[in-house]
Amino acid sequence: MEKAISARSGLFTKLMSIKENRWIERLLPVAILAVLAVIFTVATNGRFATQKNIKIIMDQTLIVATVATGASFIYASGNVNIAMGACTALTATVAAKVYLATESVITMVASALFFGVFLMTVCALLSTIFNVRVMFVTIVMMVLLANIKAVILKGESIAFPYELISALQRSNISYIIFGAYFVFCYIIFHHTKVGRAIRFVGSNEVCSEQTGISPKKWLMVAFLISGIGVGLGAFLVIIRSGTITSSTVGSLNMDCMLAIVLGGMPIYGGSRSRSYAALIGAMTVSVLNNGLLMMGVDATVLQGVRGLLFLILVLAGSERPELLPSRE
Amino acid sequence: MNDYILEARKLSKNFGVTVALDQVTFGVRRGEIRGLIGENGSGKSTVASIFAGMQSPSGGEMIYKGKPWRPSSILEAQENGICMIVQETGTIPNISVAENIFLGHERKFTKGPFVSRRKMIAAANELLRELGIEGIDAGRPARSYDFQTRKLVEVAKALYWNPDVFIVDETTTALSQNGRQLIYKIMRRLAAEGKSVILISHDLEELMELCDTLTVLRDGVIIGNLEKHEFEANKIKYMMVGREIVGDYYHNDLEGYSDEVVLRANCITTLKDLLCFSLELHKGEILGIGGLSHCGMHTLGRALFGLEEILDGEVTVGPNAVPVKNPVDAINNGIGYVSKNRDLESLCLQSPISDNIASTGYKANRIAGGLISPRKEKNYIMRQVRNLSIKCASIYHRVATLSGGNKQKVAIGRWIAADSNILILDCPTRGIDVGVKATLYKLMYDMKKAGKSIILISEELPELIGMSDRIIIMKDGEISCEIKRTEGFSEHKLIEYMI
Numbered sequence: 034m035e036k037a038i039s040a041r042s043g044l045f046t047k048l049m050s051i052k053e054n055r056w057i058e059r060l061l062p063v064a065i066l067a068v069l070a071v072i073f074t075v076a077t078n079g080r081f082a083t084q085k086n087i088k089i090i091m092d093q094t095l096i097v098a099t100v101a102t103g104a105s106f107i108y109a110s111g112n113v114n115i116a117m118g119a120c121t122a123l124t125a126t127v128a129a130k131v132y133l134a135t136e137s138v139i140t141m142v143a144s145a146l147f148f149g150v151f152l153m154t155v156c157a158l159l160s161t162i163f164n165v166r167v168m169f170v171t172i173v174m175m176v177l178l179a180n181i182k183a184v185i186l187k188g189e190s191i192a193f194p195y196e197l198i199s200a201l202q203r204s205n206i207s208y209i210i211f212g213a214y215f216v217f218c219y220i221i222f223h224h225t226k227v228g229r230a231i232r233f234v235g236s237n238e239v240c241s242e243q244t245g246i247s248p249k250k251w252l253m254v255a256f257l258i259s260g261i262g263v264g265l266g267a268f269l270v271i272i273r274s275g276t277i278t279s280s281t282v283g284s285l286n287m288d289c290m291l292a293i294v295l296g297g298m299p300i301y302g303g304s305r306s307r308s309y310a311a312l313i314g315a316m317t318v319s320v321l322n323n324g325l326l327m328m329g330v331d332a333t334v335l336q337g338v339r340g341l342l343f344l345i346l347v348l349a350g351s352e353r354p355e356l357l358p359s360r361e
Numbered sequence: 362m363n364d365y366i367l368e369a370r371k372l373s374k375n376f377g378v379t380v381a382l383d384q385v386t387f388g389v390r391r392g393e394i395r396g397l398i399g400e401n402g403s404g405k406s407t408v409a410s411i412f413a414g415m416q417s418p419s420g421g422e423m424i425y426k427g428k429p430w431r432p433s434s435i436l437e438a439q440e441n442g443i444c445m446i447v448q449e450t451g452t453i454p455n456i457s458v459a460e461n462i463f464l465g466h467e468r469k470f471t472k473g474p475f476v477s478r479r480k481m482i483a484a485a486n487e488l489l490r491e492l493g494i495e496g497i498d499a500g501r502p503a504r505s506y507d508f509q510t511r512k513l514v515e516v517a518k519a520l521y522w523n524p525d526v527f528i529v530d531e532t533t534t535a536l537s538q539n540g541r542q543l544i545y546k547i548m549r550r551l552a553a554e555g556k557s558v559i560l561i562s563h564d565l566e567e568l569m570e571l572c573d574t575l576t577v578l579r580d581g582v583i584i585g586n587l588e589k590h591e592f593e594a595n596k597i598k599y600m601m602v603g604r605e606i607v608g609d610y611y612h613n614d615l616e617g618y619s620d621e622v623v624l625r626a627n628c629i630t631t632l633k634d635l636l637c638f639s640l641e642l643h644k645g646e647i648l649g650i651g652g653l654s655h656c657g658m659h660t661l662g663r664a665l666f667g668l669e670e671i672l673d674g675e676v677t678v679g680p681n682a683v684p685v686k687n688p689v690d691a692i693n694n695g696i697g698y699v700s701k702n703r704d705l706e707s708l709c710l711q712s713p714i715s716d717n718i719a720s721t722g723y724k725a726n727r728i729a730g731g732l733i734s735p736r737k738e739k740n741y742i743m744r745q746v747r748n749l750s751i752k753c754a755s756i757y758h759r760v761a762t763l764s765g766g767n768k769q770k771v772a773i774g775r776w777i778a779a780d781s782n783i784l785i786l787d788c789p790t791r792g793i794d795v796g797v798k799a800t801l802y803k804l805m806y807d808m809k810k811a812g813k814s815i816i817l818i819s820e821e822l823p824e825l826i827g828m829s830d831r832i833i834i835m836k837d838g839e840i841s842c843e844i845k846r847t848e849g850f851s852e853h854k855l856i857e858y859m860i
Binding site: 241 | 668688700707708716719721723727735775
């Protein structure tokens with residue numbers, strides 16, 4: 034009995050020390066990604082690892098990674114935005130309409146950026162002015178924006194000229210856009226006051242306030258940066274699909290949330306948040322989606338698997354409240 | 362055959378590589394009040410929390426009422442007669458006082474599938490009345506009461522179980538004089554009834570007066586057990602810290618301070634507590650603010666830092682009378698603030714030590730293009746870790762893994778790192794051992810000598826008397842007396858003005 038309890042307690046101590054180890058914490062998501070890739074390669078007799086399939090996975094990764102990288106600022110501040118998908122979808126729809134009116138790609142990109150930032154600003158203002166938690170604001174926004182999109186589309190779809198989309202796809206501009214945004218976010222997140230302040234707010238709002246770091250101000254900044262991601266993500270959606278329909282990026286929201294937690298970011302934000310978690314997570318989500326589909330798993334089952342995975346990760350990653358006394 | 366009700370035999374506890382308890386062996390007799398004393402991080406709370414089922418030991422065994430004891434939860438310990446009041450808040454803010462008291466035992470008040478809230482509140486009110494705890498409505502949410510009152514709710518919660526072993530962990534320092542007297546009375550009554558009390562406190566006088574025996578811990582090891590007739594303050598301090606700390610670690614010069622006013626409250630009125638309150642803080646001054654817990658001194662500290670809405674009057678800083686309307690104004694003008702509620706307000710417990718200290722230095726550590734220099738930032742952090750001797754395995758470990766004293770060093774170190782000229786310290790030595798206390802007092806004195814100014818809000822009169830150049834005693838949100846060090850402080854006189 035004594036030995037069994039000592040062994041259990043020893044295991045717990047080991048697990049705790051693993052949790053405290055920041056290198057293990059950082060490398061674990063990469064390890065999960067690698068393990069999944071190996072499993073799917075073996076399970077599909079190598080079909081998973083072909084050049085063509087890897088290109089597909091990378092293309093799928095880009096949209097989720099762009100939007101999720103921006104969203105990581107909001108998550109780091111201790112808030113959950115569940116309207117990222119709806120904002121991106123509506124922004125893509127509006128940008129498509131702008132293109133149809135102007136036939137200018139530059140104007141379309143500018144409008145996507147403007148509209149993405151605008152939508153995120155509205156979310157942030159509603160939350161900060163009325164003191165409503167971001168999650169509740171974004172639930173309302175998610176429904177509202179989906180309906181606005183439906184009204185704009187009127188049950189039809191918007192198709193872009195094949196030549197334009199084909200040229201954009203061949204130009205690798207998607208990779209360039211994502212790369213630039215990723216580097217921008219990485220620097221802001223990890224090497225400036227902005228990222229540090231946002232993470233500090235996510236760790237403890239009261240303490241932040243008493244350190245002169247205004248939670249409302251930095252939440253607004255987080256939304257503005259993520260708004261750029263929404264705008265760019267919307268443009269990448271257009272490049273990838275060439276058509277905007279009522280179901281465009283329907284699963285983006287779930288993919289973003291899953292990517293963020295799979296990448297190793299705490300769902301409740303704070304100091305342990307990392308911007309690059311979104312990229313690793315987005316790759317893992319794409320690998321998972323692609324691999325399971327190649328293995329013949331039904332799309333409906335796939336949704337269930339992703340939901341279950343999200344639940345497990347959130348439960349595993351959440352910090353228990355510090356009810357125990359200090360270590361004296 | 363001994364008369365121990367509860368024993369620890371070679372009890373050990375490890376947190377990762379940190380050894381919190383190393384083969385601790387001692388017993389608690391029936392009908393005794395046993396004090397546990399030691400520096401922060403010595404293992405006092407750890408051993409108590411293992412007794413109370415909050416965590417399991419890594420090794421060793423416990424014997425309770427002659428049988429092996431290994432509780433799997435707090436509830437199991439409570440049901441078997443071991444109850445503990447923890448150091449920090451142990452109540453849930455958004456449920457009622459009654460629900461807090463009977464948490465986990467709602468079945469006692471069920472009628473079919475429903476819990477009778479009315480019966481539960483009535484039972485809680487009755488319990489509070491029996492214990493002599495006044496001014497609490499058990500139907501109101503716990504959050505509507507202050508820290509001290511919530512502590513008394515925890516006392517009631519523990520005593521409901523009529524415990525055979527009642528563990529009080531560093532609770533008394535959070536209580537006012539009345540609250541302390543109440544809990545002392547309860548402890549003495551329990552001991553007289555043949556029950557046992559384990560009292561963890563850093564207040565040596567309190568322990569020496571109340572306890573029958575004392576167990577001294579250092580670095581997770583028992584240094585000695587003392588019977589009442591062996592109690593001697595300097596000897597106990599020596600056992601605790603392993604070096605000589607002779608009684609007086611306060612400063613005793615009469616050097617005074619400059620005439621230059623660095624912070625001024627000009628007839629400020631806040632939403633609660635303060636009505637046209639004025640004070641001046643001078644350069645190089647330690648200004649002590651004392652009074653009973655509800656006198657408004659904590660609100661004053663917050664108001665001076667811009668955390669309380671000021672309805673009338675203003676707080677200004679410096680010779681140019683720059684107004685302080687919010688914490689950003691305060692910080693930009695060199696003011697730092699450490700809250701009484703350290704864990705919830707002054708620290709991000711789940712963040713690394715590094716992030717906590719660096720949070721006041723974003724501007725100072727900036728280089729070209731708004732980027733923060735990792736090298737400058739690390740130096741900024743390491744300077745405080747070294748100067749304040751913060752005991753930590755790594756600056757990247759969470760603050761939650763530190764002991765109370767080291768947490769407080771981090772909370773204060775943030776402002777020292779920012780080179781604050783004015784520090785507002787609200788109960789800075791609450792729950793801190795004598796060794797860290799001495800370090801903090803020296804730090805305050807060194808700051809004063811360097812021309813910095815400190816507002817020391819404290820419920821400990823000896824601390825105020827020992828450290829302040831001037832003391833303001835508050836009562837009902839107003840100044841009831843103001844005495845300079847040169848006029849001579851008298852504890853008796855100050856208490857008269859407090860009550």
